[in-house]
Amino acid sequence: MKFQEIKNNIFYCGLNDVDRPIFDELIPLENGTSYNSYLVKGSEKTAIIDTMYPPMSDEYLKNLDENGITKVDYIIANHGEQDHSGTLPKMIEKYPDAVIVTNATCKGNLMSMLFIPEEKIMVVKTDDELSLGDKTLKFILAPNVHWPDTMFTYIKEDNVLCTCDFLGAHYTFDDVFAVPSEKLERSAKKYYAEIMMPFRVMCKKYVQLIKDMNVDMILPSHGPVHKKPDYILDLYADWTSDTGKNLVLLPFVSMYGSNEAMIDYLVKELNKKGIDTLKHDIIRDNLGDLAMGLVDGTTIVMGTSMVVAGPHPASVNIAYIASVLKPKAKFASFVGSYGWGGKLFDILGEILGKLRLEVIEPIQVKGRPTEEDFKKLDILVDTIVEKHKLSGLL
Numbered sequence: 023m024k025f026q027e028i029k030n031n032i033f034y035c036g037l038n039d040v041d042r043p044i045f046d047e048l049i050p051l052e053n054g055t056s057y058n059s060y061l062v063k064g065s066e067k068t069a070i071i072d073t074m075y076p077p078m079s080d081e082y083l084k085n086l087d088e089n090g091i092t093k094v095d096y097i098i099a100n101h102g103e104q105d106h107s108g109t110l111p112k113m114i115e116k117y118p119d120a121v122i123v124t125n126a127t128c129k130g131n132l133m134s135m136l137f138i139p140e141e142k143i144m145v146v147k148t149d150d151e152l153s154l155g156d157k158t159l160k161f162i163l164a165p166n167v168h169w170p171d172t173m174f175t176y177i178k179e180d181n182v183l184c185t186c187d188f189l190g191a192h193y194t195f196d197d198v199f200a201v202p203s204e205k206l207e208r209s210a211k212k213y214y215a216e217i218m219m220p221f222r223v224m225c226k227k228y229v230q231l232i233k234d235m236n237v238d239m240i241l242p243s244h245g246p247v248h249k250k251p252d253y254i255l256d257l258y259a260d261w262t263s264d265t266g267k268n269l270v271l272l273p274f275v276s277m278y279g280s281n282e283a284m285i286d287y288l289v290k291e292l293n294k295k296g297i298d299t300l301k302h303d304i305i306r307d308n309l310g311d312l313a314m315g316l317v318d319g320t321t322i323v324m325g326t327s328m329v330v331a332g333p334h335p336a337s338v339n340i341a342y343i344a345s346v347l348k349p350k351a352k353f354a355s356f357v358g359s360y361g362w363g364g365k366l367f368d369i370l371g372e373i374l375g376k377l378r379l380e381v382i383e384p385i386q387v388k389g390r391p392t393e394e395d396f397k398k399l400d401i402l403v404d405t406i407v408e409k410h411k412l413s414g415l416l
């Protein structure tokens with residue numbers, strides 16, 4: 023495969039992984055992913071920025087051969103996670119004179135995860151520069167966007183920024199340049215939700231930093247290259263904002279229909295009062311949709327059935343995932359139905375408690391919801407409306 027030139031001797035040398043079904047064994051992929059790697063040919067030295075996911079290393083190395091890359095002086099490791107660094111051991115075998123360039127935190131990761139010899143690694147910090155002759159690489163450490171070892175590499179003369187995982191998408195392509203579409207936006211948002219949202223505050227900071235840099239292109243480690251950086255930066259500015267949208271998320275498990283009846287009632291009444299809703303069947307619906315909802319939702323109402331004497335394990339799992347992804351939601355409540363007894367909400371409340379949400383009085387019913395229970399649901403709706411009004415959303 024001939025490498026596509028992105029700009030003035032900067033080439034795309036990554037690969038698509040079209041059939042990968044799931045990433046991080048967490049959220050299903052709809053469009054596969056790409057592992058991006060960039061070849062930068064300076065007048066004196068050649069560098070490669072990030073390498074390849076190990077299962078695809080043979081194809082990656084063969085492509086380097088087919089494109090006549092016989093000498094590499096520097097291999098920049100923007101991040102230690104193995105979808106980008108996992109081919110480093112084979113790279114230093116293939117290019118024995120190459121020096122791996124990374125930050126101090128990533129150095130430790132490369133040594134412990136890949137057994138890279140210390141003497142092969144050059145450590146850089148923010149604003150350090152490396153000359154390739156007519157091109158200069160400048161490094162910007164971006165810790166916790168998303169790992170502590172993350173850094174960006176800026177190619178000064180070309181005004182392009184390699185942003186590692188940041189601003190990426192699980193997406194594949196024939197032409198490396200992004201074409202804005204609903205499909206790309208959905209992939210980028212799902213990717214943000216799963217990978218970046220737990221680090222929202224840091225992401226927000228680096229969105230502004232990159233906006234201020236006024237770069238010509240953004241070259242992420244997954245998904246297409248952005249020739250119009252504002253497209254992805256504006257999406258991130260929205261997703262990372264402190265304010266949620268006028269949206270209630272309603273993930274639920276319903277064994278015999280009682281919970282779904284309550285969830286449906288809440289959806290109907292909230293919609294009537296001008297609040298958007300996302301009803302999510304935890305067992306049947308795509309987790310990615312809920313993850314994207316968590317990017318925007320202000321309120322979460324979980325519905326759960328009872329299994330033995332506690333909440334359904336699938337609802338516990340969703341509460342845990344939400345606590346890990348750290349959404350910007352501010353309010354939570356629970357509805358649930360039980361048959362003979364137990365504690366429905368204690369564990370869920372404890373898990374979601376990590377998010378410091380304001381909890382609105384939960385509603386627990388025995389069997390099917392009665393007229394009395396629907397009156398309680400009306401009070402829940404009114405309370406949510408009030409909270410959204412006070413938050414300036416209605």
Ligand code: FEO
Pocket residue numbers: 101103104105106169187243244
């Ligand atoms: Fe795509 Fe954090 O690795």
